[in-house]
Amino acid sequence: MAGGVDIVLQVLIWGLYAGCIYILLATGLNLIFGVMKVVNFAHGELLMLGAYITFTFYALSGWNPYVLLAASVPLLILVGIIIERLCFRPILGTGKLNEIFISIGLIYIVQNAAALVWTDEWRIIHSPYEKITISVLGVNMPLDYLIIIITTTLILVFLHLFLRRTRTGKAMRATSQNRNGAMLTGINVERMDMLSFGIGAGLAGAAGTLWVVSGQVFNPYMGSIPAIKAFAIVILGGLGSIPGAIIGGLIYGIAENFAIFTLGGAWKDAISFIILILVLIVRPTGIFGESAE
Amino acid sequence: MIEMNKTLGIGSKRARLLGTIVLLVLAVVLPLIFGMNLYLLTILVLMIIFIIYASSWNFLTYTGQGSLGHAAFFGLGGYASALIANASGLSPYITIFMGGGAAALVGLFIGVICVRLKEWFLAMVTFGFAIIIQTLIVSQFAAVSGGWDGIAAPRLVPSTIPNYQLIGYYSIVLIAVLVILLFWIILKSKIGLAFAAIRENEMEARAAGIDPVRYRLFAFLVSAYFSGVAGALEIHNLGYITPEIFGVDISFWPIVYSISGGLGTLAGPIVGTIVITVLWDGLLMLGITYARFVIIGVLLVLIIIFLPKGLISLPENVKEFIGKIRRSS
Numbered sequence: 220m221a222g223g224v225d226i227v228l229q230v231l232i233w234g235l236y237a238g239c240i241y242i243l244l245a246t247g248l249n250l251i252f253g254v255m256k257v258v259n260f261a262h263g264e265l266l267m268l269g270a271y272i273t274f275t276f277y278a279l280s281g282w283n284p285y286v287l288l289a290a291s292v293p294l295l296i297l298v299g300i301i302i303e304r305l306c307f308r309p310i311l312g313t314g315k316l317n318e319i320f321i322s323i324g325l326i327y328i329v330q331n332a333a334a335l336v337w338t339d340e341w342r343i344i345h346s347p348y349e350k351i352t353i354s355v356l357g358v359n360m361p362l363d364y365l366i367i368i369i370t371t372t373l374i375l376v377f378l379h380l381f382l383r384r385t386r387t388g389k390a391m392r393a394t395s396q397n398r399n400g401a402m403l404t405g406i407n408v409e410r411m412d413m414l415s416f417g418i419g420a421g422l423a424g425a426a427g428t429l430w431v432v433s434g435q436v437f438n439p440y441m442g443s444i445p446a447i448k449a450f451a452i453v454i455l456g457g458l459g460s461i462p463g464a465i466i467g468g469l470i471y472g473i474a475e476n477f478a479i480f481t482l483g484g485a486w487k488d489a490i491s492f493i494i495l496i497l498v499l500i501v502r503p504t505g506i507f508g509e510s511a512e
Numbered sequence: 513m514i515e516m517n518k519t520l521g522i523g524s525k526r527a528r529l530l531g532t533i534v535l536l537v538l539a540v541v542l543p544l545i546f547g548m549n550l551y552l553l554t555i556l557v558l559m560i561i562f563i564i565y566a567s568s569w570n571f572l573t574y575t576g577q578g579s580l581g582h583a584a585f586f587g588l589g590g591y592a593s594a595l596i597a598n599a600s601g602l603s604p605y606i607t608i609f610m611g612g613g614a615a616a617l618v619g620l621f622i623g624v625i626c627v628r629l630k631e632w633f634l635a636m637v638t639f640g641f642a643i644i645i646q647t648l649i650v651s652q653f654a655a656v657s658g659g660w661d662g663i664a665a666p667r668l669v670p671s672t673i674p675n676y677q678l679i680g681y682y683s684i685v686l687i688a689v690l691v692i693l694l695f696w697i698i699l700k701s702k703i704g705l706a707f708a709a710i711r712e713n714e715m716e717a718r719a720a721g722i723d724p725v726r727y728r729l730f731a732f733l734v735s736a737y738f739s740g741v742a743g744a745l746e747i748h749n750l751g752y753i754t755p756e757i758f759g760v761d762i763s764f765w766p767i768v769y770s771i772s773g774g775l776g777t778l779a780g781p782i783v784g785t786i787v788i789t790v791l792w793d794g795l796l797m798l799g800i801t802y803a804r805f806v807i808i809g810v811l812l813v814l815i816i817i818f819l820p821k822g823l824i825s826l827p828e829n830v831k832e833f834i835g836k837i838r839r840s841s
Binding site for chain 1: 812
């Protein structure tokens with residue numbers, strides 16, 4: 220039976236690591252949804268851009284790829300702000316289907332622009348720690364996974380402090396709770412839109428860097444599936460709820476890795492939708508749906 | 513009458529009639545001019561198949577629904593038709609309609625889950641179903657479906673018959689015309705009015721005694737059926753089918769075509785498919801490959817922001833714009 224426990228632990232660790240990437244994506248989506256009430260279906264393309272920015276800087280400088288979070292996050296914040304200003308602001312309030320459609324346009328643009336710049340080959344880089352494993356309760360865990368889990372936790376703590384302690388963060392939460400009320404108290408809600416989209420994109424950029432340093436392959440079209448999963452997590456955990464995204468992301472990463480282990484790798488992507496569809500059959504508006512409407 | 517115009521398309525009755533006649537004449541004459549050019553004929557055939565597909569996708573939007581996973585039906589229609597044709601030896605002309613039936617059956621199942629969902633949820637679930645069905649095809653049903661390698665499918669018209677490509681082309685045109693005619697009849701009938709009522713205000717529609725669930729399900733069924741027929745036509749045209757038919761791009765194309773043409777109109781998907789196909793293959797001839805997608809994406813974003821009713825509203829917008837300039841000068 221000891222072998223069984225080992226395997227369960229191993230799968231848990233994989234799930235925890237996978238969960239970190241999903242949490243960063245889902246938290247970003249939720250932040251944007253909370254403030255703007257729009258869903259950015261092109262969120263995965265921001266993850267992909269984060270991955271390529273890390274890759275490029277790594278190839279140029281050869282620095283420790285973890286340090287390159289300092290490049291991917293600010294650059295993606297900038298990209299997010301540009302996307303918000305040019306694409307989402309003009310269609311704000313013109314119908315929810317339009318957000319989906321404009322995201323499809325964005326997906327085409329970003330994916331193929333990336334393919335033009337970086338070609339569509341699969342790429343990979345190697346973390347300096349890739350050969351080091353540490354032992355957790357008798358199971359081997361790559362050091363990179365531990366660093367990724369710690370980094371994600373730190374990012375989330377910073378985000379929490381920003382939203383709770385700073386004036387801008389509070390204004391952002393106010394906008395998310397009641398847009399008109401926030402406007403009446405003199406908050407520049409359009410600036411909050413821009414900021415929330417920027418931060419959401421920055422989190423996706425961080426996810427991109429972590430994706431790359433963990434030794435996963437990437438190409439310009441890799442972003443869609445993680446983004447769709449993040450969106451499923453958002454629905455499961457409740458639209459606009461950041462704690463929901465964190466818990467949802469963890470459960471999701473673990474469930475996915477158990478499914479791969481028991482059903483086989485072909486089910487990696489499908490299993491997420493089966494979970495989502497089952498939830499939606501029972502609760503057509505998601506688990507915490509009421510607050511969404 | 514105003515409501516009617518909204519459902520059937522924008523522009524005057526005469527303009528619409530003229531447009532229809534021009535398109536039909538072009539559809540008949542073009543291959544006779546380019547008949548020798550196999551490349552152009554292939555593009556034309558694909559374009560007309562995608563007109564059927566995009567029109568079927570668009571049929572769903574009349575009830576205010578949308579789908580990000582219509583490749584599920586397109587692919588299922590293709591697989592079912594290929595498998596039936598291979599097993600029974602029936603002509604593809606018969607099996608394509610059976611393929612559509614298989615797609616509709618799955619569509620009914622998905623529809624039952626989806627009709628109560630809104631916007632993002634619906635989008636996600638339909639997207640998810642395309643991936644689940646692809647996974648099933650390559651894993652659980654690999655023995656019949658050939659897994660990732662796919663299977664061969666008989667040609668719509670056997671290549672032993674002279675001019676088989678032209679015969680194939682004209683029969684696909686005929687099917688497209690019949691499908692669009694059927695959509696027109698449905699949308700002109702009481703059902704079309706019920707669709708509009710549900711789309712504009714579900715509560716009021718309910719109060720008027722319209723059951724939104726029943727009509728949405730009907731729209732889903734019809735849309736899935738003809739997407740399946742389009743998929744079957746596509747694979748009998750290609751001669752083989754692989755699970756890549758369930759890909760995200762196959763789900764997105766009808767959306768791109770319908771939005772650029774004009775959502776919720778009969779003319780929209782037709783105009784959109786033609787314009788985007790011409791642009792797409794024109795750019796390829798100029799040697800542009802990846803940038804094509806970027807250009808299409810930019811075009812899509814611009815249309816959504818500046819031309820929310822699609823390209824078919826362009827003449828009206830231009831007229832209005834000119835009128836404005838005249839008035840101000």
